[in-house]
Structures are given as C-alpha cells and as structure tokens.
Amino acid sequence: MIALISLVISYTAMGWVNNLFKRIIAGFNSYLDSVSMEVIVGSSTGLMFGILTGVLGSYPLSMLKGVGVYLTLLVFAICVFLGWKVGSRRGGEIVRLIPGMSKRLDVRSPINRLAPKVVDTSAIIDGRIYDVCLSNFLEGCLIIPTFVIEELQHIADSSDNIRRNKGRRGLELLSKMQKHSQIKIDIMDVTDAAILEEREVDAKLIRLCKQLKASIITNDYNLNKVAELQGITVLNINELTNAVKMIVYPGENMHVTVIKEGKENGQGVGYLEDGTMVVVEDAHHQIGKDLEVMVTSVFQTAAGRMIFTRKIKEDSQYSHEHSLQGVPEVNMYG
Structure with missing residues (x-):
C-alpha cells in the first residue's frame, strides 16, 4: 500500500515537474523571440565580462578569514548581474564596437528600430493590406x-x-x-502556455x-479599442483609408x-474613386450621366464621409435666366 501511494505521488510529482519544465522552456523561447540579436550578443558579452570582473575583484576578498567567503560571493554576484544588465541595455552599442558585426546583424539605433507588427484575421480577410x-x-x-x-482555416x-469565401480569400x-x-x-508558432490558454483569438493577440x-x-x-486600452499601438487600415481620402471643401467643383x-x-x-459617397441634389432622373x-457640405459619419453637392450647369443656367427676368423687352420701334 505504501509503495502504491509512493508511486502515485512520484507520478504526480513527475507530471508537475514536467509541466513546469515545459513552461520554463516555452517562456525562454518566447523571450528569445521577443529580443533582437544585438541584445542577445550584448547580454552574453556583458555576462562574460561580469564573470571575469567578479573573479578578479573577489579573489583578494577570499583571502580574508571569516566573512571572506560571503564577501567573495556577494561581489561576484554583483559583478555578474551588472555585467549582464549593462550588456543587455547597451547591446546595440556593444555590437557596433565589434568590427563587421553591426553589418551582419543589421543593427540600428533605438530610434530607427522597427517594432514588430502582428496581423489580425480581419486585416488579412479585408485584403487591402497587400x-x-x-x-x-x-x-x-509582419508577424x-x-x-x-x-x-482562417476554420472560417474557410x-x-x-x-x-x-472570406476564409478562402484570406488564405489565398x-x-x-x-x-x-x-x-x-514571419509565421510565428506560438508555444507560450499563457497565450494558448486564452480561448478567444483577440485575447491571444493582445497577450502576444x-x-x-x-x-x-x-x-x-x-x-x-481593447488594444488601445492595453497601451498597444494599433494600425487600422480603415483609418488609413480615411486619412488618405481626397479632401474637398464647400464651393469646390468636381465630376461625379x-x-x-x-x-x-x-x-x-x-461615388468617388476612394469610395466616398457623393449626394447630388435633383439628379434622380440623370442616372448614368457624368455631372x-x-x-455644398461635407459630413463625417461613423460609416465614412458623405459629400453633398448640387449641379453647376443648371445653377448657372438658372442664374442666367433669373438675371434676364428683370430686363424689359424692347422692340425694334423702341
């Protein structure tokens, strides 16, 4: 009986240790995916420099009796930590000091370094991202x-x-x-358990x-909206489309x-070429004609922008006829 209980406890403990090990590996892989190569090189260089400094700096302290061992370990740990920290924070500068390394790693300054961009399902199905x-x-x-x-496969x-059809169009x-x-x-195979445990795709995207x-x-x-509340930069293609639409002002002329x-x-x-709706007064009988x-006015709605207009030629004709109404008729005899 005791042997059976021990076996069950051992099996449970092994399962727990196995899951913990998988989480550690997944977390480490996620960390490697999230950092640039210059940070990895800088951290490794700083770590080695910290170890070397720690060994040289703590050696004299090891000669002391009593507290010498503790001081040695403390100084060594501080040197290693500082070396790793400085190397990870100044990785780009460290790499640039190595001849030829910056070109191979394509190291850029933090200002010019491009942040990764994760693409949502809706942006792929929309198609304009191409x-x-x-x-x-x-x-x-693009990740x-x-x-x-x-x-996308589920939708298809x-x-x-x-x-x-939307799913197939997105896959194509x-x-x-x-x-x-x-x-x-970059097709990223996400293995982080914290992300995969989320049920909704939107929640997974936010975590990623x-x-x-x-x-x-x-x-x-x-x-x-959720991403903005979480402090994530959002690139909305609809907003980009609205931003690059042609700007018109009341009084301007156009053809539609x-x-x-x-x-x-x-x-x-x-409709204009960018999809903006144009409403023309008194033009219901002129379908198919270019006017x-x-x-006259421009309105911005939740669905987009609407431009209200009126025909020019009839306005000018009306103005001409209206101006002639006040002119008295004169015959050839006066």
Whole structure:
C-alpha cells in the first residue's frame, strides 16, 4: 500500500515537474523571440565580462578569514548581474564596437528600430493590406501567429458561403503575400502556455503583442479599442483609408457619375474613386450621366464621409435666366 501511494505521488510529482519544465522552456523561447540579436550578443558579452570582473575583484576578498567567503560571493554576484544588465541595455552599442558585426546583424539605433507588427484575421480577410505593403507604407516584418491561420482555416471550412469565401480569400491572400519578395512575413508558432490558454483569438493577440512589444494591424473595431486600452499601438487600415481620402471643401467643383437614386426625393448618388459617397441634389432622373457638381457640405459619419453637392450647369443656367427676368423687352420701334 505504501509503495502504491509512493508511486502515485512520484507520478504526480513527475507530471508537475514536467509541466513546469515545459513552461520554463516555452517562456525562454518566447523571450528569445521577443529580443533582437544585438541584445542577445550584448547580454552574453556583458555576462562574460561580469564573470571575469567578479573573479578578479573577489579573489583578494577570499583571502580574508571569516566573512571572506560571503564577501567573495556577494561581489561576484554583483559583478555578474551588472555585467549582464549593462550588456543587455547597451547591446546595440556593444555590437557596433565589434568590427563587421553591426553589418551582419543589421543593427540600428533605438530610434530607427522597427517594432514588430502582428496581423489580425480581419486585416488579412479585408485584403487591402497587400496593396499597403506594396506601397511601402508598412515597413519591417509582419508577424502572422499560427492561431490566426487556424482561425482562417476554420472560417474557410464554414458551412456559410459568405464566411467560407472570406476564409478562402484570406488564405489565398496570405499565400500571395508569402510569395512576394517585397513583403516580409514571419509565421510565428506560438508555444507560450499563457497565450494558448486564452480561448478567444483577440485575447491571444493582445497577450502576444504585449509580450513582443509589438503593434497590431486590424480592422476589428472592438479589438482596436481593447488594444488601445492595453497601451498597444494599433494600425487600422480603415483609418488609413480615411486619412488618405481626397479632401474637398464647400464651393469646390468636381465630376461625379450618378449611379442610383438617393434616400431623399430628387437625390442622386455617386461615388468617388476612394469610395466616398457623393449626394447630388435633383439628379434622380440623370442616372448614368457624368455631372459637374459643386460641393455644398461635407459630413463625417461613423460609416465614412458623405459629400453633398448640387449641379453647376443648371445653377448657372438658372442664374442666367433669373438675371434676364428683370430686363424689359424692347422692340425694334423702341
């Protein structure tokens, strides 16, 4: 009986030790993924320098009787810690002191160092991230966690046709981005238990970004707000699109093609190339025509920007006719 209890306790203890060991390894791997190579080189160099300094500095203290051993250990520990700390904080400067090493590691100053960017599922499905990358507005490497790819696969296997098409489009776009030489993508296999234990993908993304000190690329409104509350930099493609839209002011002229009737009576609706809705007064009967219009007002809504206009030619014709109304008729006899 005692042997059986001992076996159960030993088995339980081994399982606990095994899980603890896995957590330590996963944490160490996550740490290595989150730090740059110059920090690793600097930390190693500082650690070795600290050990050497500790040995040389603590040796005279070892000659003392009584407290000499304790002073030796204390000085050695302090030297090792300071060496590691200075090396990790000044890793870039240490690497730049080594001839040729800075070029091989592509070491840059902290100001110019690019923060990693984690891509959300919504940004991949949206598709515009591909064109944004090709336009050189996004620099550095894009991190695609494996759980994001799994979510795309789950969406692609959905019984709903719309969701299935979105998932497949996202997977195709991701494959297209991987093959493009101008776009740098890192498919990160996340093994950190603290991240994987989260049930929601959004929560996993938040944890990963905080761990990597990365920004997040997303079109998801809720994830955007949660990430901002957590102090994470958010790159929202919808906000980028709104920021680069053409700016118009009341009184400016433009051309627009009326494609449908508006909600109000007499209104015609058209769109600019960037997708901005243009409402034209009294143009419901001119669907399919290209009109020259003048901007009367611009409204910013949650769905986007709306431009209200009126036709120019009819305004000028009306003004001309109105100006002639006050002119008296004169016949040839006076």
